[in-house]
Amino acid sequence: MRALVFLEHHGDAIAKASLGVLARARSLGEAEGVLAGEGVRGLAGAAGGVVWVAEDPRLAPPLPAPRVDVLAKLVRDEGFDAVLFAQSVLASDVAAGLAARLDAGLNWDLADLVEQDGVLVGKRPALADSVWVDAGWTSGVRLALFRAGAFDPAPDAPPAEVREAAVELEPHSLLAELVEAASDEGESGPSIEDADVIVAGGRGLGGPEGFALVEALADALGGAVGATRAVVDAGWYPYSAQVGQTGKTVSPKLYVAVGISGAIQHKVGMQGAGTIVAVNKDPHAPIFEYADLGVVGDLHEIVPRLTELLRARRG
């Protein structure tokens, strides 16, 4: 395999999930990264190894179509036989557009990539993760989208070797235009895709003010805050924190579910977590069926106490 890994960046950082895919690809064969944007050259060091850099003002907005042009040209010119992406709103659109452009197979929502008897196989949890599908490719170029957090980045990046990628954009790739962008991050801490620890809150919090408990615990654990569909719909917390079928799929090392019943729509978004701890007063909550540690009790008692203990432990 000689893979090209799409390195998605936001601000001055490459998404951790992209670096994770790069690390996995390098463990299986040759892998090079590609950065597309404006003024992104300086980010190459975080990935290391061969990094193709496409710089152009027209690549500054995070829109998919011009990136399809850049990647398609690289694949054709350099002969990559795989293009790998960490799943995101942008990456999904780039991957599907590239699949159509190159007539290449695309497997999505993969939790792993392995080589079995010399054949590249993607592992895809399907039907609410009740079955794992071995997904293969019949095209020469193989495209794959991986669940956020499927892989850890390598601890150390090798020295970067930057190469210039040509930017030749198709007319139809320039039709969409970004007219406004507003970040809703800021105070809400790290994004949930990149977090090793997520503390998520649900209806059991009782109201938006209940998220103060969740935020304090997340802070004590050095993690990010997640939320269920129900509370996002109710306006208690922003959509960017939503975990589940219509939100984000996350796989942190630790997921603490606070006041979350754990319906299937939520489960599909977080059951890839390494360790799941759930606190809920309802002993029949579905989340107890798949939590590694289920605690039946009052979150308003337990969560502040746990936060206090963690803070004391940190000193």
Add this chain to the structure above:
Amino acid sequence: MKIAVCVKAVPDAATGRRLDPATRRLDRGGDLALSDFDSHAVEEALRVREARGGEVVVVSMGPARALEALRKTLAMGADRAVLVADDALAGADLLVTARALAGALEREAPALVLFGQQSADGDGACLWAAVAELLRRPAVSQVSELAVGDGAVTGKRQTEYGYERVRAPLPAVVAVSDAINEPRYPTLKGIMGAKSKPQETLSAAEVGGAAESRTAVLALAPPPPRGESRRIEDDGAAAERILEFLAERRVL
């Protein structure tokens, strides 16, 4: 304005979804229903038609029986349905599906093409981007607010990093999120009238032929086991027990 809505008839969640171990494909032998996500796209199309006039055509690919599930869109108010149904398309992957839909859309030449945000059975969330690329038109996904102007659409969309507004000239492809609207329920009159609305079935040949899948399902396996689940009742020391557990699991 002519609006096409691409929808999918999926195995009814209520009667269960399973993969057929023999074909390794989703078993579509049971009841089919309109994918919930797609009802938001249908609703949005109807609202655009109500505001600007025109026609709403529902376009789908699936087994011939899928027409029944598409009837719900007609009952909601769509004007007609076009289904690409062909045995040659069974087991179609993303690209085969995209090509069939793009072929059907080229026949219709709509100004606006709408999609739902994902399929309810395959969890795919990118088909529109492949279709837009095949049509060589712009695509805007995850749209939670859509403004349709004379020659362009502007979509407000949510990404991992915040909100964006993206403008695209028509014809354009837009995938709407399920936060965009609350789909209407079909009225009795709508249900009665649905059967007599035009419903056309196209063969693969009529939309450019069945392409070959570029992906394959090689095997199915049960999910890896999660390990044992421990449960405790709070006896006043639950926080301490959680802390011990986290230390034991080395996640601190």
